[in-house]
Amino acid sequence: MPDESTAPTPPAAEVPGELPRDRLLDAYRFMVLARTMDERCLTLQRQGRIGFYVPLQGQEAAQVGCALALAPSDWIFPAYRELAVALVRGISPKLLLDQFIGNSGDEMKGRQMPNHYGYRRFNYVTASSPVGTQITHAVGAAMAAQRRKDPIVTVCFFGDGTTSSNDFHAGLNFAGVFRTPTIFFCQNNRYAISLPLERQTHSPNLAVKATAYGFPGVVVDGMDVVSVHTAVAEARARALAGEGPTLIEAQVYRLGPHSTSDDPRRYRSDAELAEWKAKDPLARLKHDLLAQGLLEESADAGLWEAARAEVTKALAEAEATPPITPESIFDDVYASRPPALEEQRVECLRLLQEGILKP
């Protein structure tokens, strides 16, 4: 049962090389919605209404530019910071907020921390926390798609720090050897929690790492939605033409903390932050849209207002959604419960009934 999202129109299956002018405003609307929701979530976390949150601010253009270049049938393997990708994909704010709360509407059934979601019907694979593991999955899924002769690509998202992971190495190597239709989309936001890029690797940039695996690596300005879109569309076309994988390094900046548990002032300067704030991808795109006559100031205010209203409504619905039932923790460990696990479920139910465990 596909979810009714109030978000802007997701992309069509056929994807052109360049983001057409008439999609630019769509891109902006997604970015506004992502930013709005992100800010709300940070507040919700501070208010204790959600337990934890990983913000994306600064990375909206990269995410939206990439996601708009994909077809709905392409498989996405996210990390944990891809809120805007999820929104472009058509995953509604309500569905996401259900996950952040972990209520009975959460299709992850309350099992995961906020930001660790996925929805099979959106070809958006459920994330985990260990960094990089999704990279080899994307390659394996691409091998499967090759075998099935499905004309799709798989796209995995990861950060600069994750280029040091085992799965980055294994995944890109397999992709090179098996020439898989995979796009490795690295959002280089210059930090892995506190570790700056220069201490993560001594390579001149991250895209060059593709050389080690025999396929192209591309650096792109991740603050510019159009450049990102073009790079991804090209990589996608190459992949579909059987020309193999591409590593794309989108250079962005994380404007906020790593997560709500992080204090970035410990490891970076106000000056650096200010420098990057000046490059805010939303401000930049708005400026372009205004210049090109695709947007007026008043319409912009309306966009923000609409986004806020949408998030407010979704939040109200999500907070009104009942909690998840306690004994659900015994589901989905296996396709069906083995006897010993069933015994534990029964034991747990008894403990709940006797008040020894609280629901």
Place this chain on the structure above:
Amino acid sequence: MPDESTAPTPPAAEVPGELPRDRLLDAYRFMVLARTMDERCLTLQRQGRIGFYVPLQGQEAAQVGCALALAPSDWIFPAYRELAVALVRGISPKLLLDQFIGNSGDEMKGRQMPNHYGYRRFNYVTASSPVGTQITHAVGAAMAAQRRKDPIVTVCFFGDGTTSSNDFHAGLNFAGVFRTPTIFFCQNNRYAISLPLERQTHSPNLAVKATAYGFPGVVVDGMDVVSVHTAVAEARARALAGEGPTLIEAQVYRLGPHSTSDDPRRYRSDAELAEWKAKDPLARLKHDLLAQGLLEESADAGLWEAARAEVTKALAEAEATPPITPESIFDDVYASRPPALEEQRVECLRLLQEGILKP
């Protein structure tokens, strides 16, 4: 207590840039000794006198060229195929044969399969089987040497297949970031058991993989002892000058099977083998030595004879060395045995006494 080896003179601490003409004959002697011992070990395995063996034929020039460019204080982290490195290092045939047999002279105390040896006093670290793990060790040891300000390099040995391992990626990345004095010596013998290089990675060569880590990679003809020596000596000089690590790809060919459990005819052609046999590094060096007047045919025969005699003598001694005592399996798990392990040792001794276990 250093071991008295009858092998040719190991290298002095000061290492020149080029292998001097007068060391060429030494190099050849080491190669002859390695080849002789290798052939004997293959026979011993067929005869059931040792359980398993990993031959090195085809890789003698690469190993001797590299080892001769190192100082005895440099730390070596081998894989399992580095017999010639061990011999250059001064580790005697007797000591190695003790290990292959697993007798009471084996300093590994009979715990490891043949070829998995190491000797602290030779700065030759004990090998394990999982491929690649030694690579990060070499980097960590180099970081330790940096901290102690010891003027040494660490050198790790591994094959083409091992470039796909997790530790290759982690090790080279750490080395780049921490600028460690490490030489990554890859013997590209074109196969990982049955997998040919083209299926191992799509990169144009293996040396280029260093680019991903921001330091130089060098391809060298591994069938030529002089080129290898030069490349290693240069890398070593750079490392000691604080200029960081180098990846060296020595292009060689494994003339024999992967191990005595392997049948290479399953995965490579006779024609290919014949082509490479024609490039045998021993024949090549002998030819050069003859041409340069550094060797006569008769002296060559004498060298082979001496090597055979040395190996025969070592073998007789090793085979006369008593077996290891059974209860020794309880030693070295920890610095001292915890009570539960001591209890198991006592139990085992009782079972041995009662004949329930055979020594």
Place this chain on the structure above:
Amino acid sequence: MTDLTLVQAVNRALHEALSTDPDVLILGEDVGVNGGVFRATEGLQKEFGSERVIDTPLSETGIVGAAVGMALYGLKPVAEIQFLDFIYPAFDQIVSEVAKFRYRSGGQYPCHVVIRTPYGGGIKGGLYHSQSSEAYFAHTAGLKVIVPSNPADAKGLLLTAIHDEDPVLFLEPKRIYRSVTGEVPDGDHRVPFGQAATVREGSDVSVFAYGAMLPQAVQAAEALSSEGVQAEVIDLRSLVPLDEKAVLASVEKTGRAVIVHEAPRFCGYGAELAALLAEKALYSLKAPVARVTGFDTPFPYALEHVYLPNAERIAHAVRTTARAS
């Protein structure tokens, strides 16, 4: 029915699965051209092509990670790890991903990967070609762990594994890959998970074993028979899910238990069996539970015959347990 060795039975199971289900594929190191270092995949690449029997680069992380991606997409990958000792580079994928995908996605993404791998000692493999680390995996919720001890079970359990909806670690006792031959049903033979097999009935002591320890346990039981001790030998086969009923029923009958495995004793799989008895069969127990296992050391090379439980050691423990009171 055909007479096969255990490794041949594995090969036939793979052949059967590849023949009948286009979604099945095999991947691993040296599984294709070479037919596997133990020849378990012999002939399969030739017959089914290199897109279904895939030689991979030397990366267990990649093998299992790619298999996960394939499974998510809907295929049924059977990954080979060359030796159980070399599974650890894939441990993160197995523990964090394979075992938890279904759960963390709320059931959206089953992850039916089969990982086959030879395990155990007895082939003079030393520390790194001999390990039995089944306990790590048995402790990992979300995985099933299966160990056959004879050719027919090897085929039947492997086919069940390939068509199961859950991920399965399939441990093949390499020491008896070729030492036993047995009748194996042709075609799509399946042996269900979660059912132990009583290999020998007996009234005095229950002996629990699996994999390559089975022949040793049976040999011990037979030797003891002449001494008047009747040991019941139970082949667990399915470590997860465990056939608790069979374990408890046997001990309720005999009142005595000896547990056998190759792995080190401390926190080994046998500990769970003993704990189960201490929890659910305490009042039936007439003697201390005995464990005959590898010692708590790494696996040695020259002295593996001292390390590995053998029939004599098992018999000794059974005898002692039978007499204890």
Place this chain on the structure above:
Amino acid sequence: MTDLTLVQAVNRALHEALSTDPDVLILGEDVGVNGGVFRATEGLQKEFGSERVIDTPLSETGIVGAAVGMALYGLKPVAEIQFLDFIYPAFDQIVSEVAKFRYRSGGQYPCHVVIRTPYGGGIKGGLYHSQSSEAYFAHTAGLKVIVPSNPADAKGLLLTAIHDEDPVLFLEPKRIYRSVTGEVPDGDHRVPFGQAATVREGSDVSVFAYGAMLPQAVQAAEALSSEGVQAEVIDLRSLVPLDEKAVLASVEKTGRAVIVHEAPRFCGYGAELAALLAEKALYSLKAPVARVTGFDTPFPYALEHVYLPNAERIAHAVRTTARAS
């Protein structure tokens, strides 16, 4: 003596070791500039420099592999893994290298690496920030596994670990990093390995626990006291080597045992304790051994309070065990 939280005690132990032994160094993700995501290494890089408190790239394989190399060379590296849940990329290094180096080299190469890592639930961390996988490591011969439950032990055991000759996995109960404050001796305070601590004496039931389960066990014991059940609470502290004597002595006294841990039950550390009792204390046991543990599922997020053993569940099990006959 200073009043400290557990995480402060860890910090003080590291500070002490860095101050007194030039061979000690720290490496890990975010341990330097950031002072660790739990602030365990706060201030240390500033004081001891970035060559002794080393921020590494994001690679657990690299962290542990490099630490091994340092240890072989003679240093005393203390590696931090940010969460135990993220240790698996280093599992090959830990199981194949750290644990086996001394053994495989015939004693030539000790490998005294300390790996510190926060473990356990109770901080709403979901599947991947909550795990308690101590059993994997306890089953790995060659490793020592230590879990403190209070600030003084945290400091004393960590200093013992750093100066031990063997590799140590040091598991820090992050849930009680800051919830308990306690007096901690200044200076080079050491607590020996292999010694359990009797936290509360009792005659009726023995309760074995460690880490963050300790406060829960004590609370349960105190609640039961008013009902006339006197539980003896034993803090194992050192999972490997285990203080078998203390475990057996307590059960010989009480005849009843309840084992508590957060990890899933099946093949968990508690299985080994129960097995030990079934082997060596069977005739003392007056009631089935009970295990109060996490369920055999991955660790959930929203419902972690249902999953995690709490004082009420422990008390319930102790009560039942005390009454069983």
